[in-house]
Amino acid sequence: MKIKITPFNNKDEQLRGEFKVGNNFYYGKFHSSGVVTEIRAKDDWLDQEMAWLSRSEIPFITALRHTRVKMYSAGTYLVSGGTPFIRKFGPFYKTLEVEKFPSKDECRDLIREYCRLATDESYHFTNKGVAVGSVLKLFRLFDYNNDFFIRAGSCLYKAYILLNTSSTFAEEIYTNTFIALEAIIEYIKQRDGVKDRKKIVEKISSLKSVNNFEDYEEEMRDGIRNDIIHPFRDKYGEAIAQPFMMADFVYEDLAFVDWLFKQVLVGKL
Numbered sequence: 001m002k003i004k005i006t007p008f009n010n011k012d013e014q015l016r017g018e019f020k021v022g023n024n025f026y027y028g029k030f031h032s033s034g035v036v037t038e039i040r041a042k043d044d045w046l047d048q049e050m051a052w053l054s055r056s057e058i059p060f061i062t063a064l065r066h067t068r069v070k071m072y073s074a075g076t077y078l079v080s081g082g083t084p085f086i087r088k089f090g091p092f093y094k095t096l097e098v099e100k101f102p103s104k105d106e107c108r109d110l111i112r113e114y115c116r117l118a119t120d121e122s123y124h125f126t127n128k129g130v131a132v133g134s135v136l137k138l139f140r141l142f143d144y145n146n147d148f149f150i151r152a153g154s155c156l157y158k159a160y161i162l163l164n165t166s167s168t169f170a171e172e173i174y175t176n177t178f179i180a181l182e183a184i185i186e187y188i189k190q191r192d193g194v195k196d197r198k199k200i201v202e203k204i205s206s207l208k209s210v211n212n213f214e215d216y217e218e219e220m221r222d223g224i225r226n227d228i229i230h231p232f233r234d235k236y237g238e239a240i241a242q243p244f245m246m247a248d249f250v251y252e253d254l255a256f257v258d259w260l261f262k263q264v265l266v267g268k269l
Helices: 055-068 104-118 132-141 149-166 167-192 197-205 213-228 248-251 253-265
Strands: 002-007 017-020 025-031 033-041 094-097
Touching: 002 104, 017 104, 017 132, 025 055, 025 104, 033 055, 033 104, 055 132, 055 149, 055 253, 104 132, 132 253, 149 167, 149 253, 167 197, 167 248, 167 253, 197 213, 248 253
Parallel strands: none
Antiparallel strands: 002 033, 002 094, 017 025, 025 033
């Protein structure tokens, strides 16, 4: 069996606690925070595009984050923490071959060991309590075999990693956010047997706390995304040679699309 140890960065507040769900373990206490996860053979790890992350990690990472994703009257908010250290060539992690998945004590020791290798600075933790049952419930709702879920989950996780790394990656953060939204919409279209995108947009608009999603979706798809990606807009005969970005596009839209993904997973959409 192959396992992966990923120490989380100490730049932002990490989640306080420890959670074991299947062959996945999170630890966040004292001077350490990180995960130990199994890399399954069917992950096809290193044979696909996600060499920085195994397919098996995505449901667990998403569940940990979604326990803290909520909706307030003022809107959604970004979740701090939960991302790995970024080194020169990518995220810092270690893989090991083991006979069986480590015990809780062994997982704690592995996370502490590699956190010490990653940094000698202290960690800061959020005091918001998260029950193991909440993580387990969200984890079970994430279908490992659903490629749309994997696409949305990996893009949102990558967006958070880039956000916690540098604002230099604003365009890339937003592109990943938009891809995640497209994965969510395409999943609902296939699930409900609906071909008309407009009907899916109307369905999302009917969610409690969501206002005027029709205009929002059009702005994301036709205005913001195209202004970032396309140097010329055929529809309007307009040159968009310089990408146009505002902080709201990242700080509001990433949080909202992540919340929307949670609504799909918990069956509210």
